[in-house]
Amino acid sequence: MQIMADKNMVDSDIEPAPKLIQVVFQNCRGQVDQWIEPYLRITIERLRQTEKPYLKCLMMQVISDALDYNATLTLSILQKLGVATEVFNLWFQMLQQAKKSGMHAHFRR
Incomplete structure (x- = not known):
């Protein structure tokens, strides 16, 4: 996941990395607790x-x-990093954004 941390990588080149992290979280329940903080x-x-x-x-x-x-673990890490409010504010802002057609701009699934 060093690709995501590389400031020289353009956004389009790192799109597979967050998808891979999602797959890990979705399919390795209870097995990757030690990776939650570094990935976050x-x-x-x-x-x-x-x-x-x-x-x-x-x-x-x-x-x-x-x-x-x-x-519980994720919230405690977000609070420890001092970003919980920032993350949830952005998330709620993104949930409210809509396209001209009225469709949601983000999180379509």
Whole structure:
């Protein structure tokens, strides 16, 4: 997952990385607790850097999957990193955004 941390990588080149993290969280329940914090750190750092709405959506989905994987652990890490409010504010803001057609701009599934 060093690809996501590499500031020289353009957004389009790292799109597979958050998808892979999501798969890990979804399919390795109870087996990757030690990876939650490092993945969240990298995800949040990249979330702050990216300009592409699609990639921001992918990063938020990683956080969502981490919450689904282990909500207590994920929330404690977000609070420890001092980003819980920032993350949830962005998430709610993204949930409210709509296209001109009225369809949701993010999280279509």
